[in-house]
Amino acid sequence: MTRPISIVTGAGRGIGRGIAVELAKLNHAVIINYAGNAAAAEECLQLVRAAGGEGLTVQADVAVSAGRARLVQTTLDAFGRIDLLVNNAGVAPNVRADLLEAGEESFDRLININLKGPYFLTQLVARQMIEQVQRNDITDFGLPRIVTITSISAYTASVNRGDYCVAKAGLAMMTALYAARLAEHGINVYEVRPGVIETDMTAGVKEKYDGLIAQGAWPLRRWGKPEDIGRAVAAIARGDFPFSTGEVFNVDGGFHLRTL
Ligand code: NAP
Numbered sequence: 001m002t003r004p005i006s007i008v009t010g011a012g013r014g015i016g017r018g019i020a021v022e023l024a025k026l027n028h029a030v031i032i033n034y035a036g037n038a039a040a041a042e043e044c045l046q047l048v049r050a051a052g053g054e055g056l057t058v059q060a061d062v063a064v065s066a067g068r069a070r071l072v073q074t075t076l077d078a079f080g081r082i083d084l085l086v087n088n089a090g091v092a093p094n095v096r097a098d099l100l101e102a103g104e105e106s107f108d109r110l111i112n113i114n115l116k117g118p119y120f121l122t123q124l125v126a127r128q129m130i131e132q133v134q135r136n137d138i139t140d141f142g143l144p145r146i147v148t149i150t151s152i153s154a155y156t157a158s159v160n161r162g163d164y165c166v167a168k169a170g171l172a173m174m175t176a177l178y179a180a181r182l183a184e185h186g187i188n189v190y191e192v193r194p195g196v197i198e199t200d201m202t203a204g205v206k207e208k209y210d211g212l213i214a215q216g217a218w219p220l221r222r223w224g225k226p227e228d229i230g231r232a233v234a235a236i237a238r239g240d241f242p243f244s245t246g247e248v249f250n251v252d253g254g255f256h257l258r259t260l
Helices: 014-025 038-050 065-079 104-134 162-185 206-214 226-237
Strands: 005-008 029-034 054-059 084-087 145-149 188-194 247-251
Touching (some): 005 014, 005 065, 014 038, 014 054, 014 084, 014 226, 029 038, 038 054, 054 065, 065 104, 104 145, 162 188, 226 247
Parallel strands (some): 005 029, 005 084, 084 145, 188 247
């Protein structure tokens, strides 16, 4: 069987690594994109191979047009096709600042990496996927798919990181837009919306969240793990949701529930 070819942005560490490993278990070749930590990306590649997959590490800043183009071209040069794009790369603000104080520099950084990057990477990859569909280049994987990792911050107002919340809310709309636009080509588009996940991104606020978890801030009282998100993406990659597009998968321990 031909290996499905998946690009996972920000796959060196954290959630992206969890996704890469779960896709490897499904026999994928995973393009492990990263920004600067080559050692972490290499470690991820070893884990991907150990899990039965294959892959390639590609340094590229998703916020930069030339970086996105290189990521796609390197993938095509190596494997000739793209079956799955997972927009995962993202950053938290360097400093959490109150809405009335926060500066434009942080806003621009967050919007560029977390929203503009995936928006235009999806455009680039979607064009390639449409070409594949139009020449009937479809493997056992089925029609190409796109998944974007957003956050509960897409709808939860945190007044000390408004820039992050605005970027994630924009990403949720991006999924709706591409789902609507690509449906005629048979390309389904999904959003996976994680709750609080134990990664480097949340390491600095570990104590705070330990406390919130103990108080029952979400019904399933534990930290989410990168593997939890990886398994949700793997279910999409298996093709189990052919009549769903623009769908949001909450992987948040039930955080989104309203309870009384
Ligand atoms: P993480 O542990 O900080 O890892 C971030 C990854 O993204 C790293 O591999 C990093 O590359 C890469 N990256 C950062 N900026 C990039 C850029 N400009 N271009 C390409 N790659 C870039 O973060 P995480 O917790 O796994 O988060 C992954 C995604 O899930 C993010 O979009 C985040 O917003 C979202 N999310 C996280 C949580 C959570 O609680 N952790 C919750 C909801 C949503 P290097 O290794 O080279 O630095």
